[in-house]
Amino acid sequence: MTTTTSSADQLPVLEARAVTKRFAGVTALDSVDFAVRPGESMALMGENGAGKSTLIKVLTGVYQPDDGDLLLSGASTRFAWPLDAQKAGVSTIYQEVNLIPLMSVAQNIFLGREPRNRIGLIDFRRMYTDARTLLDTYGIEVDVRRPLRSLALGIQQMVALARAVSINARVVIMDEPTSSLEAREVETLFSVVRLLRDQGIAIVYVSHRMDEIYRVCESVTVLRDGRVVQVGSLAEIPRVELVSLMLGRSVDRVQRSGATAFGATHSSDAPPVLVAADLSRKHQIDGIDIQIRPGEVVGLGGLLGSGRSETLKAMAGVMQLDRGSVTIDGKAVRSGSVPAAIRAGIVMLPEDRKVEGIVPNLSVRDNIVLAALPRLSRGGFTSRRNQDAVVDVFMKRLHIKASSPDQVVSELSGGNQQKVMIARWLAMNPKVLLLDEPTRGIDVGAKAEVQALIDELAGEGLAIVLVSSEVEEVVEGSARVIVLRDGSMGTELDGAEVTEQHLLAALAGAAEPMNSAPERPGEGR
Amino acid sequence: MTQGTLTFSLPRRGAALAVLQRYGVYIAIAVLLLYNLFFTPNFFALDNFRTQFVQVVPVLIVALGMALVIGTEGIDLSVGGVMALAAAVIPLYIGYGLIPVVILVILVGAFIGLVNGSLVALVGVQPIVATLSLMVAGRGLALLIANGQLKSVTDPGILAVGRGDLAGVPFSVIIAVILVFGVALLVNRTTFGKQLMAVGGSRRAAELSGLPVKRILLLTYVLCSSLAAVAGVIGTARLGASVPSTLGNLIELSAITAVVVGGTPLTGGQVRVIGTVAGALLLQFISATLIKHNVPDAYSQITQAVIILLAVYIQRGRTATK
Numbered sequence: 001m002t003t004t005t006s007s008a009d010q011l012p013v014l015e016a017r018a019v020t021k022r023f024a025g026v027t028a029l030d031s032v033d034f035a036v037r038p039g040e041s042m043a044l045m046g047e048n049g050a051g052k053s054t055l056i057k058v059l060t061g062v063y064q065p066d067d068g069d070l071l072l073s074g075a076s077t078r079f080a081w082p083l084d085a086q087k088a089g090v091s092t093i094y095q096e097v098n099l100i101p102l103m104s105v106a107q108n109i110f111l112g113r114e115p116r117n118r119i120g121l122i123d124f125r126r127m128y129t130d131a132r133t134l135l136d137t138y139g140i141e142v143d144v145r146r147p148l149r150s151l152a153l154g155i156q157q158m159v160a161l162a163r164a165v166s167i168n169a170r171v172v173i174m175d176e177p178t179s180s181l182e183a184r185e186v187e188t189l190f191s192v193v194r195l196l197r198d199q200g201i202a203i204v205y206v207s208h209r210m211d212e213i214y215r216v217c218e219s220v221t222v223l224r225d226g227r228v229v230q231v232g233s234l235a236e237i238p239r240v241e242l243v244s245l246m247l248g249r250s251v252d253r254v255q256r257s258g259a260t261a262f263g264a265t266h267s268s269d270a271p272p273v274l275v276a277a278d279l280s281r282k283h284q285i286d287g288i289d290i291q292i293r294p295g296e297v298v299g300l301g302g303l304l305g306s307g308r309s310e311t312l313k314a315m316a317g318v319m320q321l322d323r324g325s326v327t328i329d330g331k332a333v334r335s336g337s338v339p340a341a342i343r344a345g346i347v348m349l350p351e352d353r354k355v356e357g358i359v360p361n362l363s364v365r366d367n368i369v370l371a372a373l374p375r376l377s378r379g380g381f382t383s384r385r386n387q388d389a390v391v392d393v394f395m396k397r398l399h400i401k402a403s404s405p406d407q408v409v410s411e412l413s414g415g416n417q418q419k420v421m422i423a424r425w426l427a428m429n430p431k432v433l434l435l436d437e438p439t440r441g442i443d444v445g446a447k448a449e450v451q452a453l454i455d456e457l458a459g460e461g462l463a464i465v466l467v468s469s470e471v472e473e474v475v476e477g478s479a480r481v482i483v484l485r486d487g488s489m490g491t492e493l494d495g496a497e498v499t500e501q502h503l504l505a506a507l508a509g510a511a512e513p514m515n516s517a518p519e520r521p522g523e524g525r
Numbered sequence: 526m527t528q529g530t531l532t533f534s535l536p537r538r539g540a541a542l543a544v545l546q547r548y549g550v551y552i553a554i555a556v557l558l559l560y561n562l563f564f565t566p567n568f569f570a571l572d573n574f575r576t577q578f579v580q581v582v583p584v585l586i587v588a589l590g591m592a593l594v595i596g597t598e599g600i601d602l603s604v605g606g607v608m609a610l611a612a613a614v615i616p617l618y619i620g621y622g623l624i625p626v627v628i629l630v631i632l633v634g635a636f637i638g639l640v641n642g643s644l645v646a647l648v649g650v651q652p653i654v655a656t657l658s659l660m661v662a663g664r665g666l667a668l669l670i671a672n673g674q675l676k677s678v679t680d681p682g683i684l685a686v687g688r689g690d691l692a693g694v695p696f697s698v699i700i701a702v703i704l705v706f707g708v709a710l711l712v713n714r715t716t717f718g719k720q721l722m723a724v725g726g727s728r729r730a731a732e733l734s735g736l737p738v739k740r741i742l743l744l745t746y747v748l749c750s751s752l753a754a755v756a757g758v759i760g761t762a763r764l765g766a767s768v769p770s771t772l773g774n775l776i777e778l779s780a781i782t783a784v785v786v787g788g789t790p791l792t793g794g795q796v797r798v799i800g801t802v803a804g805a806l807l808l809q810f811i812s813a814t815l816i817k818h819n820v821p822d823a824y825s826q827i828t829q830a831v832i833i834l835l836a837v838y839i840q841r842g843r844t845a846t847k
Contacts, residue, residue, distance in 0.1 A: 342735040359726035361794040371734040
């Protein structure tokens with residue numbers, strides 16, 4: 001079946017030309033070109049910090065570009081604020097629906113333009129009929145009199161879509177629309193998206209889920225570090241290449257080693273210290289199995305949104321599980337309790353050091369001993385001598401640079417703050433150390449030190465799980481890599497398989513055939 | 526004051542601000558005393574100081590508890606209601622003797638604190654909302670218990686708490702001094718104190734470090750209400766009467782002012798006990814000075830408002846310089 005929506009020859013309905021946006025000296029978008037044509041569904045992809053959300057905000061009038069132009073159907077335009085973009089027919093559907101939960105479906109659809117009767121009151125009968133007709137077109141069955149919040153999230157999103165389209169939308173931007181939907185709801189959403197596309201509406205689709213992208217979209221724009229690195233038809237870009245483009249790693253380039261300070265990779269034959277089985281939580285992770293041996297560094301790979309951090313949180317007791325178990329040396333650890341996990345010997349270095357890690361107003365000493373404080377106290381009273389014994393050891397061992405243990409931790413550099421965090425956990429004598437992006441946002445020197453420390457700790461028999469968005473860190477640091485995809489188990493790489501090429505392929509889910517042809521309108525339904 | 530030594534590494538203007546932030550309240554007290562030394566007759570009489578200290582005791586004790594709650598990034602508006610409850614309960618049970626009635630009143634206070642703490646820690650209600658409801662409910666309950674009546678208290682034991690002294694030092698002041706030391710010890714030398722400040726500094730980090738955050742919050746509100754109950758006993762003892770309708774009225778404002786003026790930031794994570802004492806004293810001296818110069822009481826309240834604004838402004842400067 002050949003396509004009817006060959007849109008390449010049409011004028012883009014919305015276009016950004018050489019758009020640049022800076023924030024306090026940081027360039028978020030660097031001369032970015034972006035265009036979407038009527039009836040085209042364009043995937044917008046990129047890892048953290050690539051500039052996707054900035055671009056969306058420029059396209060919808062939330063931000064003004066510092067440089068470059070916006071064009072609407074070829075004519076230069078300017079969105080002074082979001083309402084301008086909406087009036088011009090650019091609608092955005094966010095992952096969280098932004099409608100009014102207590103109003104009925106019909107009221108939400110016609111909010112601000114309700115049909116009136118002769119004396120100027122709202123004509124409810126007509127509003128209900130019109131709303132039903134509109135939703136019927138998209139195959140959405142719902143009682144339009146019900147308050148929006150009584151409906152499933154997927155239906156709410158569909159209502160938001162219907163509202164957007166009924167207000168003359170020409171471009172619909174969808175930001176991670178499926179992140180909180182059930183599988184069945186996703187199907188309905190996709191069929192609506194295809195219908196919209198058939199009507200000549202342009203779709204900009206932002207998602208981290210490879211499968212979805214290849215199913216719904218026909219073209220893709222890949223951003224990295226604020227620049228466009230690729231624009232093209234998805235049919236011509238295999239998954240592996242898409243992933244390498246996003247991560248900035250070339251597939252066939254011979255990998256130099258030694259980009260990190262990791263020495264040996266640590267594997268082990270000892271029986272596993274931690275066994276996590278079937279870790280599951282709705283919308284986040286599903287059936288994750290992990291075993292780690294003492295002295296082993298296991299990498300946890302995956303793209304953004306693959307469930308890496310969630311898996312760590314599940315093991316560390318931060319996240320309540322729907323299903324699954326964690327055991328340490330064969331003993332079950334109570335799920336959803338941080339103290340229980342810590343008592344069992346599982347500790348986690350959180351991803352967001354500033355918000356979840358340090359206590360900014362406390363001293364270096366207080367931060368290091370925070371978790372261990374009860375053990376270093378006698379009868380509820382703190383003991384400076386006991387604390388100093390621990391603090392001195394770790395400040396020396398981890399080379400924490402502070403004027404004194406009394407210095408306020410927020411005055412230290414990011415790298416030293418991270419070392420304080422590591423010290424906090426080592427002071428608990430853990431068995432398993434979960435590291436979530438341990439080297440993010442710290443300078444090169446500190447980064448090498450942290451990597452060397454991971455090596456050293458594994459050498460001493462600590463079991464370590466390493467999550468990092470830097471491919472070389474995972475590859476060089478880990479003896480084994482478990483790759484997660486969309487919250488489920490993907491491939492596992494072991495020994496000689498732990499290479500960048502294998503990891504990239506696994507991240508892309510290339511175990512399946514090169515799935516390239518997006519579904520065409522009318523297919524499958 | 527265990528703040529360590531000052532290091533003047535900041536630029537000049539910053540340094541001046543830093544001094545003001547850390548020692549502003551003491552400087553203000555010194556200036557005020559100096560003024561009174563020259564312009565207010567008899568201010569420096571021993572009797573006057575005794576009066577001032579006795580008067581400041583209830584606010585000071587309430588402020589100690591308030592400082593703990595503010596240290597967790599919370600606030601407790603119900604302290605006045607707790608004092609009213611204390612006043613209402615005392616005449617009912619004073620027949621059992623001083624010690625039993627004091628224990629009972631503290632238990633009543635602790636119970637209110639438990640309700641506050643549960644709402645905040647377990648239910649997740651914002652502290653200002655949770656304690657606002659108890660502020661109203663506490664006084665309402667007190668009026669209900671007392672049948673809206675004022676009762677005179679004649680028990681010699683309780684009157685001694687309000688009016689007796691030991692070698693010239695009033696009992697109430699002795700109690701306050703003991704409580705100040707107790708709270709200072711709690712804040713600076715116990716596991717609980719450190720954990721309290723960690724919860725106030727970053728609740729998320731405290732949770733992820735395995736701290737019993739809910740228990741810490743509960744205990745903090747219980748302590749605050751218990752201290753308010755003690756203040757209610759002392760207030761009633763000093764009056765020689767149970768006045769649930771007015772005892773502790775608006776005391777939460779004075780207590781919060783004392784805490785903030787004393788250098789404890791409203792954003793939590795720090796508790797300055799001695800600073801709080803100084804803050805309470807400063808407020809007391811200001812109102813005494815105004816009274817002695819025959820300035821109407823309304824002006825005293827306006828002054829209090831100006832001071833709290835000034836203190837918050839200076840503190841804002843502190844976070845801005847970081």
